[in-house]
Structures are given as C-alpha cells and as structure tokens.
Amino acid sequence: MPDPSILVAVLLLVALVESSPLVRLPVGLLLAVALLASGADLLPIALVGAAGVTLARLGLALSARRGRDRASAASPLAQAQREALRARLSGSGAYTRITFSLAALPGIPPTFLFPLLGAMRAPLWPALAGTLVGRTPLLALTTAVFAWLGRIGDGSDSDAALSLGILALALLVFRTFGLVDWRHRAETGKFRMRDADAGAMRMTGMFSGPGAEGGGSAGWSRADVGVGHDPADADIIEGEFLGEEAAGDDDPDDDPPPALPPTGLAPG
Numbered sequence: 557m558p559d560p561s562i563l564v565a566v567l568l569l570v571a572l573v574e575s576s577p578l579v580r581l582p583v584g585l586l587l588a589v590a591l592l593a594s595g596a597d598l599l600p601i602a603l604v605g606a607a608g609v610t611l612a613r614l615g616l617a618l619s620a621r622r623g624r625d626r627a628s629a630a631s632p633l634a635q636a637q638r639e640a641l642r643a644r645l646s647g648s649g650a651y652t653r654i655t656f657s658l659a660a661l662p663g664i665p666p667t668f669l670f671p672l673l674g675a676m677r678a679p680l681w682p683a684l685a686g687t688l689v690g691r692t693p694l695l696a697l698t699t700a701v702f703a704w705l706g707r708i709g710d711g712s713d714s715d716a717a718l719s720l721g722i723l724a725l726a727l728l729v730f731r732t733f734g735l736v737d738w739r740h741r742a743e744t745g746k747f748r749m750r751d752a753d754a755g756a757m758r759m760t761g762m763f764s765g766p767g768a769e770g771g772g773s774a775g776w777s778r779a780d781v782g783v784g785h786d787p788a789d790a791d792i793i794e795g796e797f798l799g800e801e802a803a804g805d806d807d808p809d810d811d812p813p814p815a816l817p818p819t820g821l822a823p824g
Contacts, residue, residue: 562590562596563604566586566587566605567604567608567611568608569586569608570587570604570605570607570608570609570612571609571615573612574608574609574612574613575612577735578732578735579728580731581724581727581728581731582698582702583605583608583609583695584699584701584702585698585702585720585723585724585727587602587695587698588699588700588703588706588717588720589717589721589724591699592703592706592707592713592717592720593717598696598699598700601699602692602695603692605695606687606688606691606692607688609691610687610691613659613666613670613683613684613687614680614684616670617670617671617674617683619674620671620672621674621675624674624675624677642679645678645679646679651678651679651682652682653682655679655682655686656682656685656689659682659685659687660686660689660690661690662694666687669683670683703716703720705720706720735749735750736750737750
C-alpha cells in the first residue's frame with residue numbers, strides 16, 4: 557500500500573489537470589510517474605486517478621449550478637417545479653441507467669454532460685458513479701502502457717519515472733504553445749490563450765444563464781446559426797417578411813411598374 561500522502565497528492569494533481577484546460581495532460585502518464593516513483597500497485601493508483609477525475613467533474617457540475625443560480629433568480633413556482641423534476645429524476649431508473657452509461661463511456665465530453673446536469677440541478681450521483689467505474693479500468697490500462705514505455709529505455713523504476721516526468725513537462729510546454737492564439741499575437745502584439753473547451757461549453761450556455769449582449773436568451777448570437785451565416789442576411793429576411801425593402805437592394809426586377817399617365821394610356 558503506497559503512502560497516503562502520495563495518494564492525496566496524486567488525487568489533487570489529477571483533479572487539477574482535469575479541471576484546467578491549460579495544464580491538461582494524459583492522466584495515465586501522471587499515474588505512471590506516481591506508480592514508478594512510489595513502487596505502488598497498479599489498482600490503487602488507478603482508483604485514485606479515477607477519483608481525481610470524478611472530483612474534477614463534480615466541480616464542473618457545481619460551478620454550472622452556481623452560475624445558473626446567480627444568473628437568474630427563480631420564482632417560487634419555478635423553484636417548486638425544479639424540485640419536483642429533481643425528485644422525479646431521483647426516482648427514475650431510466651435516468652440513472654442512461655446517465656451512468658453516458659458518464660462511463662468515453663464518447664460523451666464531460667465538459668458538456670456535467671455542466672448540463674449541474675445547471676439543470678439534476679441528481680449527480682449516477683454520473684459520478686459512472687465516471688468512477690468507467691475510468692478505473694481505462695486508467696489502469698493507460699498507466700500500465702506508459703509505465704511499460706518508461707521501462708523500455710531505463711533499467712530502474714526511478715529512472716523510468718524521471719524520464720516520464722520529463723516527457724510530461726515537454727507535453728505541457730507543447731500544449732501551452734498550442735493554446736496560444738498566435739494570430740491575435742501577430743495582429744495586436746499581445747498574448748491570448750484559446751479556450752480548449754469553448755465549443756463544448758457553449759453548447760451548455762443555454763442552461764447556464766442569459767447570453768451575452770447581442771445574443772439570444774439561450775446565449776446564442778445570430779452568427780451562431782449555421783456556418784458562414786452573415787448576420788446581415790437576417791435583417792434582409794426580416795425586412796422581406798415585414799413587407800419592407802432591404803437597404804441596398806437595387807434589383808431591377810423588384811422595381812414597381814411605372815405609373816400610368818393622366819390620360820390612362822400606356823406609356824410609349
């Protein structure tokens with residue numbers, strides 16, 4: 557059994573890496589370093605890693621729940637309906653099975669599922685249990701693979717742990733450079749980091765509060781409707797539905813026919 561202080565350190569490190577896109581690294585690589593450096597068994601290390609991932613996903617859900625509560629103060633009727641929905645989901649076997657499966661399988665991004673459940677104030681324990689059950693064997697496999705790769709070029713476990721630690725540091729630097737918005741740097745001379753989870757988090761923006769200025773109530777803006785959609789087109793379409801002529805429309809086919817002269821004869 558490894559030292560409890562090592563397990564706590566691994567738990568917090570994995571939770572930090574999973575919570576922040578700026579320091580995200582393969583969790584199996586970090587667990588392999590801890591496995592080789594401490595001489596622990598594979599299963600306890602994998603369980604601690606899965607617990608760290610679960611803790612990070614719990615933080616995602618609670619953060620989305622607090623953001624939803626701050627964004628809109630619900631009326632007593634809405635609060636009663638929300639609690640009724642929560643009670644109904646808590647007693648639903650279908651919800652438990654579906655949420656458990658979605659969290660256990662690697663296909664659903666956690667940055668979509670957990671903020672969604674948190675903003676809806678849905679029961680979180682099926683998703684947390686699914687994360688713990690689904691991630692433990694996966695982390696055990698990846699940890700064993702990274703540990704095997706570390707032992708290929710080094711004879712002792714301590715040397716292999718050092719080699720994997722250097723690899724983790726190199727991956728961190730490479731990923732950090734990849735997250736820098738270099739185009740913004742070239743245009744403005746200032747550094748700006750791109751959000752690696754912006755796409756997934758925007759999908760849950762409709763549940764976490766009102767949108768930004770110029771956007772709809774679900775947090776979407778006009779430019780989000782379709783790829784290559786020009787917001788000016790929406791103004792033209794709205795004008796056509798209202799019977800108005802869009803500004804700048806000089807199509808001769810749409811011009812009205814010339815007025816008749818006072819004599820009633822058609823113009824020559």
